[in-house]
Amino acid sequence: MILRVTRLLLLVLALALPVLAQAQTSAPLDYAAWDKLASRAETMVQDDSAAEAAFDDIRNTLTDWRAKFQQAESTNATQISTVKAQIDALGPAPKEGETEDQAIAERRKALNDQLAQLQAPGIRATEAASRADSIIANIDRLLRARQTDKLMRLTPSPLNPINWPAGIKVLSGLGGALASEMRAQLEKPDPYATARDRAPVIVGLLLVALVLVARGRRWIMKLADLIEKRLAWRTQRVTDFLVSIGQITLPIVGVTLLVTALIQTALFGTRWTEFLMAVGAVVSAFFAAIWLAGRVFPRNDRQSAPFTLQPERRREGRLLTVSLAVLAAMQGPFGDWVVKRGEAALDTGATTSEAVDSVGKLLDAGFGVLAFPLQVLAAILLFRFGQLLRRHLRNETSASEESAFRDRLVGLLGNTLIVVSVIAPVLGGIGYVNAANALIWPTIMTLGLIALVLVLHLFLTDLYVFITRRNDEGRESLTPTLIGFLLGLAALPFAALIWGARSSDLLELWTRFRNGMSLGGVTISPGVFLTFAIIFVIGLMVTRLLQGALKASLLPKTKIDKGGQNAIISGVGYMGIFLAAVISISAAGIDLSSLAIVAGALSVGVGFGLQTIVQNFVSGIILLIERPISEGDWIEVGGQMGVVKAISVRSTRIETFDRTEVIVPNADLIAGQVTNWTRGNLTGRLILPVGVAYGTDTRKVEEILLEIAKNQSLVMMNPEPTVIFNGFGADSLDFEVRVILSDVNFIMRVKSEMNHEINQRFTEAGIEIPFAQRDVWLRNPEVLQGALAKPEREPEPEPEPETAPDMADKTPHPVTREDLGTPQPGEGMEGVQQQDGGSDGGDR
Incomplete structure (x- = not known):
């Protein structure tokens, strides 16, 4: 994994200088050497017998050649453009059967020959680049097929006790190889001579290494606490992250110095050197995991945490993170060393196919037995980690859409970890050890990559809040979201490397994207x-x-x-x-002309799907050109009245007098009826209705109203205000005051002021302002009053059948006026008639 990441970084650095590479003057291409290389590569692909390293080497060479060919495709581009312009200047070539002037024909022929000669290098380079591209694609296809076959290969089951001695034999072979190498080193005439010569350097490196490994993290933690007490809260988180990097830097530097000091003694051979470096990688992974776990599952609440967990669960998360990182490192650099040196230790130099197969089965069985315990332990830890993420969902209380989406992702990740933790050991126990390794260890490394992205996102968000001097609401703004999106995109190449992609695959993808x-x-x-x-x-x-x-x-x-x-x-x-x-x-x-067909097809969709938008757009252009309305105009459209605040291409924004905004499509302003109160000028008419009681002197009323109108400062004298006696209303004598205002925007203010003046002047003149009245008439009040005043009758005894009088001889009891009494309010409303009363305020 470390080697793949290193290759990716080198690849990015190499791709960052394409402009400089193109600026250099390219040497003439040796097509003979290219033909030999291409033929050899095609033969290797057909035979499919070379090692993966050989394919990688020849593929890199082919990639370099392809880059040269692609650069050579633009050879003579300027001259080709000039010759084409000269040919176009001669006009169109004559059609079949037609002739043109001999001089023009000769000139056309000479230019066409010159054009063909200029285009020849580019055409040849394009052809060679296409051949290189095809060979590279075949090599990639072959290597991917090999990788798939390796993953699906069934090896002896590690659950079978028969295969357990193979694992012991691999370990014993590794131990024997290390012991023999150490004996060979110690059997030299003076094995400690180099160590004595380099003693000061070795001792210094060891002392510094031990101090950094033992005390480095504690020093950084104390420094963080000391700085935090003296800084503002916006600066604390940023500084805490920057200082905390020392918690990973110092111990890893100490481990590196320790390994370097041991190598400087010259007591260790090649196997031991590789072993020490593998152990150093595992220890470095341990310290890196401690730092990462402390950022994802912080020990205190002053740090931002991506997951909502209780302190005891955060402690468990730190333990799981460190354990998974150590296991992944043991499977990664240390496991690669075991595979490499284990094959060398068990290499018996067999030549026959049966012996080779026997050694291969022994290696497969031994490596499977050694890898399976790590797979089971990693699966148990992954299962627990998935449960920990699901516990975050139960503790999360935020109800925002963003939090809900993030929680769905966390839940999906937790379920995926649980599924992987179940499937991977099953595959390993059956015998698909490579498939199990390809499933469980990339999952663990992907978890580490996700954790690193989360930590970087939190830091960059804190840095953004610090720079912009915003409060915590700045964390929910757009910029932190975009930062997270960019970090996710940047992590995709590393995720591809984790899941088995080769750096050459990424290079090929980048090349196609760049082309x-x-x-x-x-x-x-x-x-x-x-x-x-x-x-x-x-x-x-x-x-x-x-x-x-x-x-x-x-x-x-x-x-x-x-x-x-x-x-x-x-x-x-x-x-x-x-x-x-x-x-x-x-x-x-x-060249937009080549997009004419696409544009024609899209125009159909525009005509149907975007018809309303286009209509509003055209209407907006018309509004801006004709300007029937402008910003600040008082308009009325579609039952809405207000002031125009903004006119855009699609719509117009109107602010009503209720201080609400109405968005009106421009098509409504062009096709509908619009009343513009202030477009031509600000003058406008005010009609004020006034009613007085019957019996009032109408001439006096007219005189008072006209005087009130003329005294208003906004009322224009040309045309003069007028008072109209409209007629005899149901309750009043109706008048209208009609005036022209110099600024219609103040119509409500003038109306209110005039009403105040009218009320005051009418009161002083004794003129009554009537109100609606109704007279109530009762029909046949005697009957109604008698029905209300008659007491309740006692129930009469039932007559005996033989003595019952004839009912037809009975007469009704007459009702007198004395029986009516006084009617109560709300009683006896039968037979009520309503009649309009006068406006003099008297009863009828």
């Missing part, structure tokens, strides 16, 4: 996109500067109204964006 993708005959590459983006952004900035200059300096000094100024500024903005897009497309070398 671009074809869309409608147009090749879109990162260079083209970057050129387009840079020029477009520059054009957009120039447009915004021009708009700012017009808005602040030039337009205010003209006689153009506010709406016209906004229309000019908006038009300059749209035109600038259009020109920036056209210029950037041309500078990027994108």
